[in-house]
Structure formats: C-alpha cells, structure tokens
Amino acid sequence: MHKPFLFLALLILFSCGNEESKGKVEEGIKYPNQDAPLALLMREMFLDMEEIRVSVEEGKTIRTYIEEHKKLLTAKPTDAGVKTETFQTMGISYLAGLKQLEQSSEEALLENYKSLVNSCLACHNNFCPGPVKRINLLKLD
Incomplete structure (x- = not known):
C-alpha cells in the first residue's frame, strides 16, 4: 500500500521538475542572446x-533617452561580427532620429516617431531579424 503512494509522489515530483526545466528552455529560446x-x-x-x-499618441513631450541609447554604439554584442x-x-542615424524626435514640435511628432521606428526595422532587417515582429508592434498609423 505504501509503494503506490511513494510511486505517485515521485511521479508528481519529477513532472514538476520537468515543467520547471522546460520553462527555462523556453525562456532561453525567447531570449537566445540574454547575456550580451x-x-x-x-x-x-x-x-x-x-x-x-x-x-x-497623447501628444506629450518626450523625455530624453539619448544618453542611455548611445550605449548601443559601444555595448558588446553576442556576435562581434555585428559591429560593422x-x-x-x-x-548613429538612429540616435540622430531619436534626438530629432525628442526635439520635435507637436506637428512633427508623429512623422518623426514613424521614422525612428523605421530606422529600428531597417537595422534589424540587416543584423538581427528576430525582434522585427516585436518592433512592428511599435508602429502607429
């Protein structure tokens, strides 16, 4: 009578462990370059x-992101061959577009934003296409 209970307990324990490790594998696939x-x-x-x-969208002034985003020019990539x-x-073009967006008049805000998103897409189409689908979520019509 104790053996079936022990077997069931071990089975549950191992299945939970497998689900946990499966989640880690899926996370690795979601972010394959997580350490770079x-x-x-x-x-x-x-x-x-x-x-x-x-x-x-709300027509508000955009705070500055330039200093943080400048790091893209010096941050170490997963593949050193990317830094061409x-x-x-x-x-540099992206950073110029970001600066222009941050300094935009309300009338130019939408067009400058669209231009910036397009610069992200252009670069990712050349170097790292994985995030393109996600970047497309940033688009405004």
Whole structure:
C-alpha cells in the first residue's frame, strides 16, 4: 500500500521538475542572446520606445533617452561580427532620429516617431531579424 503512494509522489515530483526545466528552455529560446550587453540594452530600448509611443499618441513631450541609447554604439554584442561600419552608421542615424524626435514640435511628432521606428526595422532587417515582429508592434498609423 505504501509503494503506490511513494510511486505517485515521485511521479508528481519529477513532472514538476520537468515543467520547471522546460520553462527555462523556453525562456532561453525567447531570449537566445540574454547575456550580451547589446541584447540587454536593446530590450531596454524597446521598453523606452513603448513609453515614447504613448507620449506620441497623447501628444506629450518626450523625455530624453539619448544618453542611455548611445550605449548601443559601444555595448558588446553576442556576435562581434555585428559591429560593422554599417552597424555604426545605422546606430548613429538612429540616435540622430531619436534626438530629432525628442526635439520635435507637436506637428512633427508623429512623422518623426514613424521614422525612428523605421530606422529600428531597417537595422534589424540587416543584423538581427528576430525582434522585427516585436518592433512592428511599435508602429502607429
């Protein structure tokens, strides 16, 4: 009588352990570059862009993000081959677009925001296409 109970308890214990490790594998797939400083920064930049989107939708002044986002030019990527001259040029262009957006008049806010999102998409289409679907969520019509 004790053996079936012990077997059932062990079965439940091992199934829970497997679910936990399965979640860790899925998280690894969700963020395959989780340890690279550039990948971490890009996730923060996405959250900032969500905040910017809300400000644009509400016609509010955008706080400055330039100093934090400048780190994209120096942050270590997962693959060192990503840091090409083209990457640097696109990064500088993004930062110029961000500065322009932050200094936009209310009339130019939406167009400058759209331009900034498009610069994110252009770079990610060249270097790291994984986040493109997520970046598309930032678009405003």
